[in-house]
Amino acid sequence: MLDPHPTSFLSQRRLENGKDAMVPIKPESPLNLPTQKLSLGCPVLDRLVRGGLPVGSVTELAGESGTGKSQICLQLLLAALRPPSLGGLSAASLYIHSEFPFPLRRLRRLLTPFAPSSVVPTPLDHIFVRPAHSPDDLLSLLTAVDALLARPPSALPVRLLVVDSIAALFRSEFDNTPADLKRRSSLFFKIAAKLKEQARRFEAVVVVTNQVVDVVGGSESYGSSGNAIRVGNYGSLWSSGRRVCPALGLSWANCINTRIFLSRSDDIVRNERALVDEESDDRVHGTVVRTRRKMEMVFAPHLPEASCEFVIVSEGVFGVEAQSEKSETPSPTSQI
Amino acid sequence: MEIANLPISPSHRAKLLSAGYTTFSSLSAVSPSQLARDLNIALQEASDILKVVSDITRSESLHGGNAILKGAQTAWDMLSEEQMQKRITTGCDDLDTILGGGIHCKEVTEVGGVPGIGKTQLGIQLAVNVQIPVEYGGLGGKAVYIDTEGSFMVERAYQVAEGCIMDTLDKFGHHRKVILDCQEQMQPNSFLANIFYFRICSYTEQIAVINYLQKFLAEQKDVKIIIIDSVTFHFRQDFDDLALRTRVLCGMSLKLMELTKTYNLAVVLLNQVTTKFTEGSFQLTLALGDSWSHACTNRVILYWNGNERHAYIDKSPSLRSASAPFSVTSKGIRNATSQCKRVRMM
Numbered sequence: 001m002l003d004p005h006p007t008s009f010l011s012q013r014r015l016e017n018g019k020d021a022m023v024p025i026k027p028e029s030p031l032n033l034p035t036q037k038l039s040l041g042c043p044v045l046d047r048l049v050r051g052g053l054p055v056g057s058v059t060e061l062a063g064e065s066g067t068g069k070s071q072i073c074l075q076l077l078l079a080a081l082r083p084p085s086l087g088g089l090s091a092a093s094l095y096i097h098s099e100f101p102f103p104l105r106r107l108r109r110l111l112t113p114f115a116p117s118s119v120v121p122t123p124l125d126h127i128f129v130r131p132a133h134s135p136d137d138l139l140s141l142l143t144a145v146d147a148l149l150a151r152p153p154s155a156l157p158v159r160l161l162v163v164d165s166i167a168a169l170f171r172s173e174f175d176n177t178p179a180d181l182k183r184r185s186s187l188f189f190k191i192a193a194k195l196k197e198q199a200r201r202f203e204a205v206v207v208v209t210n211q212v213v214d215v216v217g218g219s220e221s222y223g224s225s226g227n228a229i230r231v232g233n234y235g236s237l238w239s240s241g242r243r244v245c246p247a248l249g250l251s252w253a254n255c256i257n258t259r260i261f262l263s264r265s266d267d268i269v270r271n272e273r274a275l276v277d278e279e280s281d282d283r284v285h286g287t288v289v290r291t292r293r294k295m296e297m298v299f300a301p302h303l304p305e306a307s308c309e310f311v312i313v314s315e316g317v318f319g320v321e322a323q324s325e326k327s328e329t330p331s332p333t334s335q336i
Numbered sequence: 337m338e339i340a341n342l343p344i345s346p347s348h349r350a351k352l353l354s355a356g357y358t359t360f361s362s363l364s365a366v367s368p369s370q371l372a373r374d375l376n377i378a379l380q381e382a383s384d385i386l387k388v389v390s391d392i393t394r395s396e397s398l399h400g401g402n403a404i405l406k407g408a409q410t411a412w413d414m415l416s417e418e419q420m421q422k423r424i425t426t427g428c429d430d431l432d433t434i435l436g437g438g439i440h441c442k443e444v445t446e447v448g449g450v451p452g453i454g455k456t457q458l459g460i461q462l463a464v465n466v467q468i469p470v471e472y473g474g475l476g477g478k479a480v481y482i483d484t485e486g487s488f489m490v491e492r493a494y495q496v497a498e499g500c501i502m503d504t505l506d507k508f509g510h511h512r513k514v515i516l517d518c519q520e521q522m523q524p525n526s527f528l529a530n531i532f533y534f535r536i537c538s539y540t541e542q543i544a545v546i547n548y549l550q551k552f553l554a555e556q557k558d559v560k561i562i563i564i565d566s567v568t569f570h571f572r573q574d575f576d577d578l579a580l581r582t583r584v585l586c587g588m589s590l591k592l593m594e595l596t597k598t599y600n601l602a603v604v605l606l607n608q609v610t611t612k613f614t615e616g617s618f619q620l621t622l623a624l625g626d627s628w629s630h631a632c633t634n635r636v637i638l639y640w641n642g643n644e645r646h647a648y649i650d651k652s653p654s655l656r657s658a659s660a661p662f663s664v665t666s667k668g669i670r671n672a673t674s675q676c677k678r679v680r681m682m
Contacts, residue, residue: 025545027480027532027552030490031525050491057486178613185610189573196486197537229620230640232452253451254569254608257487299452302489304666 038160038205039087041079041114044319048295048308052087055203058195062210062246063262064239068293069209071317073162074107076207077127078114080160091159092126092152094145098168102129113315126154135169135187142194149202159204167211167247185251192255212244232259232298233305239263258300264293344385351375363389422475424466424561424602427669430660431647441560441602444592448607448622449638454645454664455606456487459563461669462604463531464497466561469518472504477560478530482545484569497527499667539570546591553599566606568623582627589631605632644672
């Protein structure tokens with residue numbers, strides 16, 4: 001039961017030996033906080049996020065289906081295995097999926113480019129996969145994950161946690177009534193608090209993926225009804241020619257530290273360019289449908305507004321350098 | 337204190353009262369010789385009585401004038417004290433203007449807004465700006481940063497500290513002596529070292545830390561600002577009993593209010609926004625409910641106005657409702673880039 005006035009200045013923390021203990025609360029110096037980052041596996045994309053995804057915080061990848069969310073997640077699983085000198089964490093990872101069978105074949109195809117046996121001997125031994133079927137299932141799973149993080153079964157510590165996708169878990173179970181929405185957002189905060197606690201305690205990178213919903217009723221003004229409330233750097237987000245916004249609403253947006261938006265748009269072009277997305281290489285009547293993919297920084301405590309185009313090829317997800325003279329690196333006075 | 341309780345001999349007290357000296361003020365203007373004549377006592381005795389009276393009057397005025405309670409102050413004293421206080425600048429001139437010069441010490445200021453509007457940025461900025469040395473017109477204080485969400489990024493704090501140092505030196509560029517005096521302080525690393533960072537993972541820890549601050553601040557007198565980013569996060573889960581949540585939150589805000597007065601520091605609470613279901617439609621409002629809205633002295637709401645970030649004074653006992661644009665740059669919070677339509681008073 002809740003004691004609103006704890007008499008001791010103690011807090012529960014897990015010690016190195018895996019035991020829970022009460023340790024006194026003490027301030028830390030920011031100079032001693034962990035600042036490690038996990039590379040996305042591509043120098044261009046890494047430049048967009050200034051070196052990679054930070055440990056100790058929760059990063060969301062939002063986008064409609066087929067924008068490359070899971071692709072990036074798979075790439076992260078392998079990148080995490082690499083030593084810190086190559087942008088990795090020398091760490092194992094846990095992949096919690098809710099959407100489809102785990103894309104094992106795709107993962108195996110990425111092994112050679114990202115985790116060759118010369119760098120990481122047995123990569124697949126260090127990737128733990130577990131399905132989750134409902135929000136409550138995820139919550140109890142995360143509680144059990146504490147033990148996995150404290151005593152990793154493999155030789156490497158588990159320092160990457162991927163939940164793909166959080167939206168799929170919440171899609172079916174809740175009605176659009178105030179009571180259900182309240183129950184839903186309370187679950188968001190419970191799940192997010194657990195993820196953040198684990199990110200902090202084990203210096204782990206936490207990545208969750210989210211779907212998008214179409215924006216209905218277009219008003220952008222403050223306090224407008226519906227889901228058109230502006231969150232982050234962009235007044236509106238577009239994907240496949242539709243105006244969309246990340247699913248799960250405002251409460252969930254309060255639960256994450258960083259939001260990255262992935263979008264796609266299909267252009268019909270006559271001439272094939274050098275870098276063409278292989279996934280959608282449909283030839284219709286002599287024309288080529290080229291998919292332009294974009295990664296946009298919606299909000300992040302440490303990053304300015306920025307965006308970057310990328311492609312998905314058989315070797316993985318790669319950023320495309322901006323062709324024009326305006327560089328991706330922001331000028332000193334640019335807006336965040 | 338009255339004449340009847342004056343620490344002098346009882347016969348003198350009786351003589352004072354029978355001669356008509358019933359209050360302290362009646363004794364304030366009288367000379368020793370006149371008093372000696374009125375009471376029919378020796379001159380030396382009369383001047384002794386007056387000395388006792390003036391001693392007591394002086395010590396009473398030191399402890400708050402005509403205060404009937406120890407620790408109470410007159411409004412006049414409070415006004416002059418407040419005018420002496422320095423404000424913590426936000427880095428944006430327009431925002432400082434509507435805040436009455438910046439964030440006030442001895443007050444609890446709540447800042448709310450949608451994700452990505454710049455709450456954490458403002459929090460980091462204040463943790464840095466409070467450290468601007470006195471020589472440069474700052475407070476030269478330290479900061480306590482209570483992070484409940486994990487959004488405090490060291491690399492960002494470093495950037496903001498760098499930006500703050502650069503702009504402060506630019507402003508005082510012509511005073512070479514000051515620069516030499518504070519060279520050691522004016523380094524990003526020493527700015528970071530003066531932030532006491534607490535990372536909180538549950539609401540019990542949050543309450544425990546706020547209880548602990550009482551003891552901590554007694555040792556760290558230099559702390560001039562406490563930032564909680566955000567006060568909300570752990571209170572939006574696990575609370576089925578909303579009355580209990582309200583009680584816990586009220587207890588917390590009373591403690592913070594007390595800390596601001598005892599240690600003369602500012603408290604800034606960052607809050608999230610939520611949609612509230614009223615009269616059949618969803619409205620944006622700050623989280624934690626109606627009773628929480630009484631917990632803070634000032635309430636500032638950050639919002640998007642087109643493509644520009646704006647701040648709005650939603651509630652304050654002394655500031656008028658106003659809004660001002662601001663921007664978040666790589667250096668931190670700064671003036672909005674567009675120069676037109678500056679401060680708008682309402």
